[in-house]
Amino acid sequence: MDNSEYPPFCFELIIMKKLLLAARFLICVVSLNAAAAGSIDAGDINFLLFYKGHSGLLIKHQYQIDPDNCGRRDYYILPNNHPHFSQIYALLLAAQTAGKKVSFNIDGCVEGIPAITHVGLAKQ
The missing domain is CATH 1.20.5 (Single alpha-helices involved in coiled-coils or other helix-helix interfaces)
Incomplete structure (x- = not known):
């Protein structure tokens, strides 16, 4: 042809x-x-933990999901190198102490744990 x-x-x-x-x-x-990144509804902060071997603050929240299939649903991590680490840490401490609800945006994994990118404080 x-x-x-x-x-x-x-x-x-x-x-x-x-x-x-x-x-x-x-x-x-x-x-x-x-679509893998996720929003976490406003909920209670149940536990804050600095644990040797992890490069950030581990956070146990009322609503635990793993949108990026990191492999863990027991904690979220706020990486030490987050540009607003100090401010977010202070907000989380205040929210936990006052019993206020906090929301998160999760995107990606750090050390096999869903990583926090944004934090919101809900008025009750």
Whole structure:
């Protein structure tokens, strides 16, 4: 079969279809990755722990999930290198002492533990 039998735009259509298929696949992969991060509803802080071998504050919250499949659902971690570590630590201590509810955003894993990226303090 000779390529001259087909109009030139047929090959362009085939290439465009393949590119669209690849783009759809990439969009699906990116959206699945973005959906992995999670929001944690406002709840009580049950336990705060600095534990040797971990590079951050371990937090036991009323609602424990593992949206990124880190492997642990018993704690969240606030990494020491978080840009607002000191402020968030102070907020968590105050919330736990006053019995206020705290919400989190979780994204990624640190040392196999879901990592806290954002913290909110709920008014009761």
